[in-house]
Amino acid sequence: MSRLVIIGNGVAGVTVARHVRKRSDREILIISSETEHHFSRTALMYIFMGHMKFEHTKPYEDYFWQKNRIDLKQGFVCAIDTDAKHLTLASGEQIEYADLVLATGSQSNKFGWIGQDLPGVQGLFNYQDLLLMEENCQSTKRAVLVGGGLIGIEMAEMLLSRGIDVTFLVKEERFWGNILPKEESVLVQKHGEQHGVKFLFNTELHEVVAGDDGRAKSIITKEGDEIPCEFVGLSAGVHPNIDIVSQSKVAVGRGILVNDYLETNIPNVYAVGDCAEIHVEEGRNRIEPLWYTGKMQGEALAKTIAGERTKYERGIWFNSAKFFDVEYQTYGFVGNEPVDNISSFYWQHPEKELCIRINYQTDTQVVTGINTFGIRMRHEVWENWLANSCKLKYVLQHLKDANFDPEFFRRYEQDVINTFNAQNPNSQLSLSPLHWLTKRFTKEQTHAK
Amino acid sequence: MQNNQMAWISPVRKSGLSMFFIGFLVFVGMLFVNNFTLTDNALKNAIGNDTHRQLIQPHLSELMDKTVSNKVTFIESVRSTFSEYDETLNDRYTISSTEIDAIMAEVKGIGHYNLEILPTVFGSVYDESAYKTKKLSDYTGWLAGPQGKPLSEIEQVLREKSAEINANVTDVTNGKRIYAYETGQYIYGLTKNASSGVVAQHTGMFFVLSVLLGTLGALMYIIPDKYTGPAGIKNNNVFTNSATNGGLVGILVTVFLVAVYIALYFFPEYIIEWVSLVDPMFKALNGSGAGSWSIYGFIYTLAIVVMGVRMFIKYRHSKYHIARTSSIIFFQSCFAFLIPEILIKLNQPSTDLKNMWPLDYDFFDAWNLDSLTSSGGVGMFILVWGITLFVVAVPLFTYFFGKRWYCSWVCGCGGLAETAGDPYRQLSDKSMKAWRIERVVIHGVLVFAVIMTGAALYTYFTGVKTLAGIDTYTLRSAYGFYIGALFSGVVGTGFYPKMGNRVWCRFGCPLAAYIGFIQRFKSRFRITTNGAQCISCGNCSTYCEMGIDVRSYAQRGADIVRSSCVGCGVCSSVCPRGVLKLENGAVEAVVDQSKKDDTVQIVQVMTPEEQKAWVN
Numbered sequence A: 001m002s003r004l005v006i007i008g009n010g011v012a013g014v015t016v017a018r019h020v021r022k023r024s025d026r027e028i029l030i031i032s033s034e035t036e037h038h039f040s041r042t043a044l045m046y047i048f049m050g051h052m053k054f055e056h057t058k059p060y061e062d063y064f065w066q067k068n069r070i071d072l073k074q075g076f077v078c079a080i081d082t083d084a085k086h087l088t089l090a091s092g093e094q095i096e097y098a099d100l101v102l103a104t105g106s107q108s109n110k111f112g113w114i115g116q117d118l119p120g121v122q123g124l125f126n127y128q129d130l131l132l133m134e135e136n137c138q139s140t141k142r143a144v145l146v147g148g149g150l151i152g153i154e155m156a157e158m159l160l161s162r163g164i165d166v167t168f169l170v171k172e173e174r175f176w177g178n179i180l181p182k183e184e185s186v187l188v189q190k191h192g193e194q195h196g197v198k199f200l201f202n203t204e205l206h207e208v209v210a211g212d213d214g215r216a217k218s219i220i221t222k223e224g225d226e227i228p229c230e231f232v233g234l235s236a237g238v239h240p241n242i243d244i245v246s247q248s249k250v251a252v253g254r255g256i257l258v259n260d261y262l263e264t265n266i267p268n269v270y271a272v273g274d275c276a277e278i279h280v281e282e283g284r285n286r287i288e289p290l291w292y293t294g295k296m297q298g299e300a301l302a303k304t305i306a307g308e309r310t311k312y313e314r315g316i317w318f319n320s321a322k323f324f325d326v327e328y329q330t331y332g333f334v335g336n337e338p339v340d341n342i343s344s345f346y347w348q349h350p351e352k353e354l355c356i357r358i359n360y361q362t363d364t365q366v367v368t369g370i371n372t373f374g375i376r377m378r379h380e381v382w383e384n385w386l387a388n389s390c391k392l393k394y395v396l397q398h399l400k401d402a403n404f405d406p407e408f409f410r411r412y413e414q415d416v417i418n419t420f421n422a423q424n425p426n427s428q429l430s431l432s433p434l435h436w437l438t439k440r441f442t443k444e445q446t447h448a449k
Numbered sequence B: 001m002q003n004n005q006m007a008w009i010s011p012v013r014k015s016g017l018s019m020f021f022i023g024f025l026v027f028v029g030m031l032f033v034n035n036f037t038l039t040d041n042a043l044k045n046a047i048g049n050d051t052h053r054q055l056i057q058p059h060l061s062e063l064m065d066k067t068v069s070n071k072v073t074f075i076e077s078v079r080s081t082f083s084e085y086d087e088t089l090n091d092r093y094t095i096s097s098t099e100i101d102a103i104m105a106e107v108k109g110i111g112h113y114n115l116e117i118l119p120t121v122f123g124s125v126y127d128e129s130a131y132k133t134k135k136l137s138d139y140t141g142w143l144a145g146p147q148g149k150p151l152s153e154i155e156q157v158l159r160e161k162s163a164e165i166n167a168n169v170t171d172v173t174n175g176k177r178i179y180a181y182e183t184g185q186y187i188y189g190l191t192k193n194a195s196s197g198v199v200a201q202h203t204g205m206f207f208v209l210s211v212l213l214g215t216l217g218a219l220m221y222i223i224p225d226k227y228t229g230p231a232g233i234k235n236n237n238v239f240t241n242s243a244t245n246g247g248l249v250g251i252l253v254t255v256f257l258v259a260v261y262i263a264l265y266f267f268p269e270y271i272i273e274w275v276s277l278v279d280p281m282f283k284a285l286n287g288s289g290a291g292s293w294s295i296y297g298f299i300y301t302l303a304i305v306v307m308g309v310r311m312f313i314k315y316r317h318s319k320y321h322i323a324r325t326s327s328i329i330f331f332q333s334c335f336a337f338l339i340p341e342i343l344i345k346l347n348q349p350s351t352d353l354k355n356m357w358p359l360d361y362d363f364f365d366a367w368n369l370d371s372l373t374s375s376g377g378v379g380m381f382i383l384v385w386g387i388t389l390f391v392v393a394v395p396l397f398t399y400f401f402g403k404r405w406y407c408s409w410v411c412g413c414g415g416l417a418e419t420a421g422d423p424y425r426q427l428s429d430k431s432m433k434a435w436r437i438e439r440v441v442i443h444g445v446l447v448f449a450v451i452m453t454g455a456a457l458y459t460y461f462t463g464v465k466t467l468a469g470i471d472t473y474t475l476r477s478a479y480g481f482y483i484g485a486l487f488s489g490v491v492g493t494g495f496y497p498k499m500g501n502r503v504w505c506r507f508g509c510p511l512a513a514y515i516g517f518i519q520r521f522k523s524r525f526r527i528t529t530n531g532a533q534c535i536s537c538g539n540c541s542t543y544c545e546m547g548i549d550v551r552s553y554a555q556r557g558a559d560i561v562r563s564s565c566v567g568c569g570v571c572s573s574v575c576p577r578g579v580l581k582l583e584n585g586a587v588e589a590v591v592d593q594s595k596k597d598d599t600v601q602i603v604q605v606m607t608p609e610e611q612k613a614w615v616n
């Protein structure tokens, strides 16, 4: 028997299954407890706001699984026996495996706040959370969000769409301050405020207070301020879901410990996605709780499982998000605080919520990363520039090539160049023209690698 | 802070909605305000053909000079009169055995056969009375008078002769028939002329209370949206609102639209008040006044303009949508609406210059070709223009810009779908099954259109009425009925609130099928996917009006090259990660290795505050 069993039907587990199927004919079974079919967790907010129904968030039609002979089982795995190579489900059923992939994802962080488990207090990670939030918001007028990250801003948008007042407690001095530099933080904050979010910075949750009905009725901050609210959203990050795995012989740290091949300490057992903690020789182990990385890890692992042992290499880093109406993309590395030998060129539109930050090595001028808000950039171009260690002058002069905004949109490359020239009067740069006509009649060009 | 500034929005929107509803109620209500009285005058005005009028008039006698307040009763009585006239035609012109019996009864009374008996038996009111009297007189005149013939012989002769007459009854009745097309015209004309004309006499008032009030209300509902917050994609509650999620309100709208389409295509006599409503406007435009399709053209254009304003506001952050909506409004109001009316006024053949075969399926009809070729320069221009459009313009523009240059920038069907239909785009079926059906059906319609047109042209040039045993005219009318009326109108637009706004364009339009081929196999247009940024959220697929599963491409990082894509650009707008971009060709940069290492002299970097001060 050579059955591959995958625990978790999130993007990581499903990607492994699909790519193993492309390469082999073996039996594949995905066990997951949350929903019968794979859906896109990232779209939870859109279901709540009525942009979509749950069905729309399923990336594959229901017939897909049977057609590709990927067996599905909805159930909760409560024990993993790596010696006998079998799993036990909550229903008591035992399932044997030849290879086991752990793709159990994340859970919302809770930091032991008083009252954190009261009705009306919740995180947002899975489908059940969404149903709960729907229920909790029925009579909610005011909400408090704790922790200033991406899921938090999404919850804020969800709540505001129902006319619920949102107060956002942020531990740091600025929004998403552990990732974004100050200017970008402020831009997002201002935009959030335009939508009606009230931010309280340098503010931490101390306690959630219950009312007579046993539900949350207010929160108290570390400073002792009380804020009345019927809903408390916990969005202070996520951590790997290792509840079950930690009771087995599979080694865990913060997440399930794996090497670059996503192999655990036990042969034939792998971990992938949010739950995996990748060992790093020097420095802190990596946990990558992202959709993109879950997918890339899944692709690499599928090769290994199908017999072609492949390292997971995440390549040029990128990420993207949307804060209400402002889209954000980043390529390469842009730190939240100034770093030695890294300089920043920053441009911001005087009125609109648009900005670009390009970081480069101060001595060589090799570009190391970009943050862009409100202007879409072409992934391949930036990947190419960063992989080729292009220098600042080249990047700025060719910025048009990287634009990915829809047609007819106002373009800002000239404004960016003007700003640079004004800052550096000794070196006047100019945009290299887009060869409109030649581009119209030439075939695709390949990238220099 | 915000709430005070926005306090005015809700009352204005609510009043707007009420005004729209009142306007709508008046609009529908006016269909029921008239009484109907059929008079000699009405009959004369409605039925210009004297023969037809004389044939039908006696049958309508029961309706004459009576006032009917129920429109349905009136119209259906007239209709049943016509259909009874038609159905009983042969019977009525046939001398029946009962009639012979009646004649014989008379004969027995007098003792001999006499021609004066005939009118008393056949009557004198109807056309067939005179006919039967005349025929039998001709055939049996020699039998009349006291000749001492035995009754049995008279009867035998009468029966033989009437059988002889009856044998050729269809020769006679064929000339007496009033065919369906004319019947339709007469019913419409009778209804119009019999109407008490309440709307026609007060068009101004009715226009203000219905169209103007409704339009104003709609704008009051739509425009304040601009002030409810920052620009951006706002699809909140689309799937919880029963108007947009295919629920009850959607169903009611569908029922209304389907009813209107059925009335327009098959029972225009029910909407004569709407025609009167726009009659003065059309008189001013084209010199001759409104027909039953004028009101349709007018409301259609109005819907595109008003809902186009909604597009301007909803997508105010996107120049792409603003540009294509402006284009749609321009082509609808000028090319589809104004120019054809002006051409009529100038006594020229009138046409919508942006429409083309095979969507415009009667372009190659004999009457159109005759009219174009016989009306001088303008006619010839229209003919050459129409052919150039689909032979040259389609391949050329589609090669450079994709199908969108027509389907979401120019076309009227597309224009309605992109404006009035925008609230329904999410209802299209995205399943693989739907895609399979789509390919079979739309290409089937294209084949049908080509065969139908080919056959019509064959008949036009050779004069031979059948091709491979099929009557070319039947083929053409079948196309007009099933595809032209039922598919593109009743289903295509009527079902917006249930099946999405592009049902016709996706499953039925033969022109879309043709342009789609070029887009799929020979065009620079594609939707490109930005690297690996897709989070499979599903917004793009959900809001694709053509039911393309955009996500299935985006999450693989594949370009989207699909024949059905009309390039509306909404997938690109709703994508929360900026993954999708409509592009005319691949615009990819290569790193120029000779320049990439150039450095620049960096003197000092302004702080962001200084920079802002500088920019300001």
Ligand SMILES: Cc1cc2nc3c(=O)[nH]c(=O)nc-3n(C[C@H](O)[C@H](O)[C@H](O)COP(=O)(O)OP(=O)(O)OC[C@H]3O[C@@H](n4cnc5c(N)ncnc54)[C@H](O)[C@@H]3O)c2cc1C
Pocket: A007, A008, A009, A010, A011, A012, A013, A014, A031, A032, A033, A034, A035, A041, A042, A043, A044, A045, A075, A076, A077, A078, A103, A104, A105, A106, A124, A125, A126, A150, A151, A154, A241, A244, A272, A273, A274, A275, A288, A289, A290, A291, A292, A293, A294, A320, A321, B535
């Ligand atoms: C609201 C929200 C928005 C997000 N937005 C973004 C974004 O914009 N961009 C981005 O990159 N990332 C985003 N993320 C993060 C991203 O969704 C995750 O990184 C990704 O879904 C992780 O995928 P996974 O397959 O590793 O795990 P998961 O998707 O968490 O799947 C794990 C599955 O395993 C099941 N499971 C766990 N234990 C067991 C067990 N013992 N038995 C049976 N089943 C079990 C769970 O029920 C779950 O269904 C977002 C997350 C959330 C919650």
Ligand code: SF4
Pocket: B533, B534, B535, B536, B537, B538, B539, B540, B541, B550, B551, B554, B555, B574, B575, B576, B577, B578, B579, B580
């Ligand atoms: S909307 Fe964008 S992120 Fe969402 S599925 Fe489509 S392409 Fe992917």
